[in-house]
Amino acid sequence: MPTATHLTRLRQILTPSEILTDNELIAPFCTDQRNRYLGQVFAVLQPHTVSSVQNILRYCQQQHIPVTPQGGNTGLCGGATPHASIAGKGIILSLSKLNRVRQLNLADNTITVEAGMILADVQAAARDANRYFPLSLASEGSCQIGGNIACNAGGLNVVRYGTMRDLVLGLEYVLADGELVSHLYPLHKNTSGYEMYQQIIGSEGTLAIITAATLKLFAPPQSVLTAWVGVENIHAATSLLSALKNHFAERLSSYELISQAALSLSASYSQLREPTSANWHILLELSDSLPAQDLTDPLISVLEQGNWLNTVVAQSENERQHLWTLRENISAAQHNLGASIKHDIVVPIEHVAEFVENCQQQLASTFPQTKTILFGHLGDGSLHYNVFIADIQSNDVYHYEDSINQLIYEQVLSHHGSIAAEHGIGQLKNQWLPRVRSSAEIKWMWAQKQYLDPQGILNPGKVLPPQA
Amino acid sequence: MPTATHLTRLRQILTPSEILTDNELIAPFCTDQRNRYLGQVFAVLQPHTVSSVQNILRYCQQQHIPVTPQGGNTGLCGGATPHASIAGKGIILSLSKLNRVRQLNLADNTITVEAGMILADVQAAARDANRYFPLSLASEGSCQIGGNIACNAGGLNVVRYGTMRDLVLGLEYVLADGELVSHLYPLHKNTSGYEMYQQIIGSEGTLAIITAATLKLFAPPQSVLTAWVGVENIHAATSLLSALKNHFAERLSSYELISQAALSLSASYSQLREPTSANWHILLELSDSLPAQDLTDPLISVLEQGNWLNTVVAQSENERQHLWTLRENISAAQHNLGASIKHDIVVPIEHVAEFVENCQQQLASTFPQTKTILFGHLGDGSLHYNVFIADIQSNDVYHYEDSINQLIYEQVLSHHGSIAAEHGIGQLKNQWLPRVRSSAEIKWMWAQKQYLDPQGILNPGKVLPPQA
Numbered sequence: 001m002p003t004a005t006h007l008t009r010l011r012q013i014l015t016p017s018e019i020l021t022d023n024e025l026i027a028p029f030c031t032d033q034r035n036r037y038l039g040q041v042f043a044v045l046q047p048h049t050v051s052s053v054q055n056i057l058r059y060c061q062q063q064h065i066p067v068t069p070q071g072g073n074t075g076l077c078g079g080a081t082p083h084a085s086i087a088g089k090g091i092i093l094s095l096s097k098l099n100r101v102r103q104l105n106l107a108d109n110t111i112t113v114e115a116g117m118i119l120a121d122v123q124a125a126a127r128d129a130n131r132y133f134p135l136s137l138a139s140e141g142s143c144q145i146g147g148n149i150a151c152n153a154g155g156l157n158v159v160r161y162g163t164m165r166d167l168v169l170g171l172e173y174v175l176a177d178g179e180l181v182s183h184l185y186p187l188h189k190n191t192s193g194y195e196m197y198q199q200i201i202g203s204e205g206t207l208a209i210i211t212a213a214t215l216k217l218f219a220p221p222q223s224v225l226t227a228w229v230g231v232e233n234i235h236a237a238t239s240l241l242s243a244l245k246n247h248f249a250e251r252l253s254s255y256e257l258i259s260q261a262a263l264s265l266s267a268s269y270s271q272l273r274e275p276t277s278a279n280w281h282i283l284l285e286l287s288d289s290l291p292a293q294d295l296t297d298p299l300i301s302v303l304e305q306g307n308w309l310n311t312v313v314a315q316s317e318n319e320r321q322h323l324w325t326l327r328e329n330i331s332a333a334q335h336n337l338g339a340s341i342k343h344d345i346v347v348p349i350e351h352v353a354e355f356v357e358n359c360q361q362q363l364a365s366t367f368p369q370t371k372t373i374l375f376g377h378l379g380d381g382s383l384h385y386n387v388f389i390a391d392i393q394s395n396d397v398y399h400y401e402d403s404i405n406q407l408i409y410e411q412v413l414s415h416h417g418s419i420a421a422e423h424g425i426g427q428l429k430n431q432w433l434p435r436v437r438s439s440a441e442i443k444w445m446w447a448q449k450q451y452l453d454p455q456g457i458l459n460p461g462k463v464l465p466p467q468a
Numbered sequence: 469m470p471t472a473t474h475l476t477r478l479r480q481i482l483t484p485s486e487i488l489t490d491n492e493l494i495a496p497f498c499t500d501q502r503n504r505y506l507g508q509v510f511a512v513l514q515p516h517t518v519s520s521v522q523n524i525l526r527y528c529q530q531q532h533i534p535v536t537p538q539g540g541n542t543g544l545c546g547g548a549t550p551h552a553s554i555a556g557k558g559i560i561l562s563l564s565k566l567n568r569v570r571q572l573n574l575a576d577n578t579i580t581v582e583a584g585m586i587l588a589d590v591q592a593a594a595r596d597a598n599r600y601f602p603l604s605l606a607s608e609g610s611c612q613i614g615g616n617i618a619c620n621a622g623g624l625n626v627v628r629y630g631t632m633r634d635l636v637l638g639l640e641y642v643l644a645d646g647e648l649v650s651h652l653y654p655l656h657k658n659t660s661g662y663e664m665y666q667q668i669i670g671s672e673g674t675l676a677i678i679t680a681a682t683l684k685l686f687a688p689p690q691s692v693l694t695a696w697v698g699v700e701n702i703h704a705a706t707s708l709l710s711a712l713k714n715h716f717a718e719r720l721s722s723y724e725l726i727s728q729a730a731l732s733l734s735a736s737y738s739q740l741r742e743p744t745s746a747n748w749h750i751l752l753e754l755s756d757s758l759p760a761q762d763l764t765d766p767l768i769s770v771l772e773q774g775n776w777l778n779t780v781v782a783q784s785e786n787e788r789q790h791l792w793t794l795r796e797n798i799s800a801a802q803h804n805l806g807a808s809i810k811h812d813i814v815v816p817i818e819h820v821a822e823f824v825e826n827c828q829q830q831l832a833s834t835f836p837q838t839k840t841i842l843f844g845h846l847g848d849g850s851l852h853y854n855v856f857i858a859d860i861q862s863n864d865v866y867h868y869e870d871s872i873n874q875l876i877y878e879q880v881l882s883h884h885g886s887i888a889a890e891h892g893i894g895q896l897k898n899q900w901l902p903r904v905r906s907s908a909e910i911k912w913m914w915a916q917k918q919y920l921d922p923q924g925i926l927n928p929g930k931v932l933p934p935q936a
Contacts, residue, residue, distance in 0.1 A: 105816065105818055106710060106818075107706055107709075107710055107816070107817045107818035108816050108817045108818055108849065109710075109713060130714070131714075151659060152659040152663075154657050158656065158657060159656075162634075162656075163657055163659075165663075166630075166634060175908060179908050181906055181908055181909060182906075185816060185884040185885070185886075186816045186817075186818075187814050187815075187816065187849060187885065187886055188626065188627075188630075188814075188848035188849055188850075189622050189626060189631055189814050189845075189848050189849070189850045189889040189890055190814055190886040190888070190889065191619060191620040191631075191670045191888050191889065191890060191891075191892050191893070192886050192887060192888045192893060192897075192901060192904045192905060193670075193893060193901050193904075193905055193909075193910070193913055193931055193932065194667055194670065194671055194675070194913045194916060194931075195620075195633075195666065195667070195669070195670055196909050196912055196913070198663065198666035198667070199662055199663070199666070199667065201663070202659045202661075202662065202663055203662055207662070218717060219713060219714045219715065219716070219717035220714075238575055241575075242574060242575055242577075245577060245687060246598070246599075246687045246688075246757070247687065247757060247758065248687070248757060248758070249686060249687035249718070249756075249757035250717070250718040251757075288717075289714070289715060289716060289717035289719075290715065290716070290766060298758060346655050346656075346657050346658055347655075348573065348575070348576050348653060348654045348655065349575045349576045349654075350573055350574075350575035350576055350654075377657075380656035380657050381576065381654075381655060381656055381657065382656075382657045416653040417653070417655065418653075418655055418658040418660050419660060420658070420659050420660045421657045421658065421659065422657055422659060423659075424659050425659070425660060425661060433660060433661050436660045436661075437660060437661055438649055438650075440643060440647050440649055441649060441661075441664050442661070444664055444919065444920070445661055445662045445664070447919045448662060448916070448919075451912065451915045451919075452912070463661055463662075464661065
């Protein structure tokens with residue numbers, strides 16, 4: 001059936017403002033923020049109600065129209081960009097207009113929000129209620145909570161609060177056939193059969209479309225201490241982490257590793273001085289729900305015990321912002337170096353030091369023209385390992401992608417890590433999935449996919465590797 | 469094929485000590501701790517290695533032999549007792565002999581243990597390493613970690629540390645066809661395709677046999693404050709909970725509700741005095757990883773603000789034990805009242821007061837001969853709501869089960885709660901599952917079951933309701 005006929009039919013079941021077809025309007029939806037992927041669709045649909053989502057899926061399943069769901073379009077693995085194999089045949093389903101708070105429940109410390117709500121708005125809604133929603137990441141001003149759930153996002157506070165999966169108590173989602181499944185009750189315990197919504201989390205829109213979620217809230221931090229520690233090597237960084245975790249328990253809310261190369265890049269971009277002079281840097285934060293807690297003395301005492309003395313403790317909110325800006329600007333500062341081959345990886349914390357050493361050695365000998373910007377969430381073992389090629393700023397660096405991925409991922413695997421920590425698989429990494437999941441699991445994933453989406457309309461070409 | 473032939477074949481693939489057939493030896497495996505269910509099998513198999521588990525499943529799948537997996541056999545829903553429909557045809561697969569610590573990883577704060585390890589032994593192994601494993605429940609001296617995972621157990625510390633699902637980082641399990649799936653790496657973040665092991669957690673042995681798990685460890689509590697608060701009604705108890713959570717955040721590790729009837733029963737059984745005189749009682753615990761923290765003054769200040777003044781704060785380890793003994797002895801003390809109709813339920817915390825009031829009113833008018841012993845984990849909204857019938861101490865009380873369940877569960881459902889909080893579904897509640905899960909979900913559960921266990925050998929008759 002020609003796309004003009006689909007549009008006529010879609011106009012019968014949706015309001016005019018729910019359908020975008022103008023090329024200029026739909027262009028930003030069709031590429032990712034890195035301009036790494038470019039998709040083609042005949043329309044972007046942005047339903048204003050859950051029942052519109054159901055209508056869209058019913059129609060698309062009937063007509064075998066591929067549906068690429070999209071939240072804030074901030075992903076780094078091409079998960080929200082239509083796959084080349086369906087160019088022009090499908091639609092993008094933008095959840096942006098489903099963006100209300102549905103319910104706030106203070107007794108149970110939960111908030112129920114729609115999928116298209118921007119993460120920073122969820123944080124603000126919690127703050128307004130004297131609560132705290134802890135998920136925090138670089139794109140929080142534009143990414144959407146539905147996308148965060150679909151990718152099981154991580155970010156800066158995982159060491160204390162866990163990933164998105166740990167923050168979800170219930171989901172509402174629409175299946176490929178338009179059926180709505182809803183569990184939005186604020187139950188902190190519930191073991192009633194298999195927990196199907198756990199399959200939806202992290203499935204990147206390939207099994208169902210998330211429309212709302214009930215999320216955990218926490219007590220707001222009242223005392224916060226931010227510190228910067230320079231260390232000679234990653235061993236020192238992981239030892240300090242262990243000492244802090246065992247001393248401060250949940251008070252340790254962030255523990256970020258930053259290489260000297262990443263720091264000097266960001267410091268120069270931010271026009272801020274470097275807090276310490278060292279090979280590696282730690283940005284850490286302790287926070288407490290009780291006001292006026294002295295966290296400095298206990299921190300100094302831990303630092304002294306292990307001789308981690310190259311330290312700056314923020315003495316004011318300004319100084320705190322200085323330290324965080326250095327961390328947060330790394331991504332933006334990298335643009336000056338051009339395109340990079342990114343790796344969002346995780347290895348057991350005990351292996352991080354050896355892993356990084358091995359990668360750096362192998363890169364230096366095999367690709368001496370590379371420069372690495374390394375930073376990440378050492379508190380949970382996840383790293384952003386970005387490789388640049390000297391003198392190539394354009395997307396031509398991707399010619400090196402396969403061989404550099406090979407080098408890095410083989411090291412990840414030999415250290416019992418995983419190729420995707422918090423950015424998901426998308427269309428960037430699905431060919432690597434058989435290296436981290438057994439064939440029994442991948443067959444099981446495909447069985448799940450085929451049961452829930454027999455026509456294969458939901459986000460084709462993503463997450464799963466091609467079937468054998 | 470006659471069972472004698474099966475035994476001959478099983479003796480060829482297992483060692484003699486892995487096979488029990490003597491009636492006296494197998495009797496304790498065939499009934500649950502309440503003597504509520506009685507199963508019949510031709511053998512109890514207790515594999516000493518994972519490869520024996522694989523051999524057993526391969527043989528049982530080939531021969532269509534029903535397998536009832538069993539941990540410490542402490543469940544309250546008949547999940548570990550062979551179903552009547554397979555009387556005499558199957559085997560019990562006891563995981564008890566797989567009970568080693570496989571690995572302790574201090575840098576990542578994890579421990580990898582085999583499924584048959586007793587929960588208290590896991591706690592002790594953590595303690596020996598100067599770490600803390602928080603799952604704690606009445607049967608911790610005999611229940612096994614594999615069973616805890618299979619049932620997504622809860623217990624006393626969920627308000628701070630979550631349920632078993634929140635404590636698992638990775639699983640090793642054997643599928644019905646004998647294939648081993650293993651993810652025992654200590655990764656705190658990993659989003660690599662659908663997270664299949666999440667389906668195994670809480671599936672009560674109906675999808676796969678758990679053989680080992682990698683679990684999170686935490687900093688050990690160094691300062692602990694235990695207090696008892698008497699309150700007039702449940703509204704006061706939930707208000708206090710909210711104030712404490714928002715003030716102390718994760719420091720609030722237990723928050724238990726106890727009715728006056730439950731307290732006087734336990735106090736008399738324990739020969740201990742009642743700490744407060746009130747309609748309802750709260751046992752709460754605050755704990756901190758820092759030593760010598762003053763938790764008393766901040767607690768008193770919260771209690772004074774809300775006029776919760778009927779309070780006892782434990783001043784010594786003896787006094788602390790006194791308070792905890794009163795809570796822990798409720799279960800044992802109930803035996804003096806005979807058999808009861810138990811309900812392990814959860815409702816949103818904001819609805820607990822109204823829910824209990826409605827149930828008590830309806831019970832009083834419909835079944836005036838009943839007596840209720842109510843206690844539970846108010847910190848997460850879950851309650852143990854046990855109903856006794858005056859003058860009937862024997863299992864004859866179960867004649868009233870259907871109608872009393874009907875009354876309680878309808879109240880649970882009308883308050884958006886669930887019929888199973890932390891004890892699972894087993895064979896006690898599967899007929900109620902369609903009331904808390906939609907038909908789309910139950911079809912999906914069955915699809916999952918049929919994909920993973922096409923012969924239906926794994927724990928038949930449990931969890932899932934009969935197919936429509």
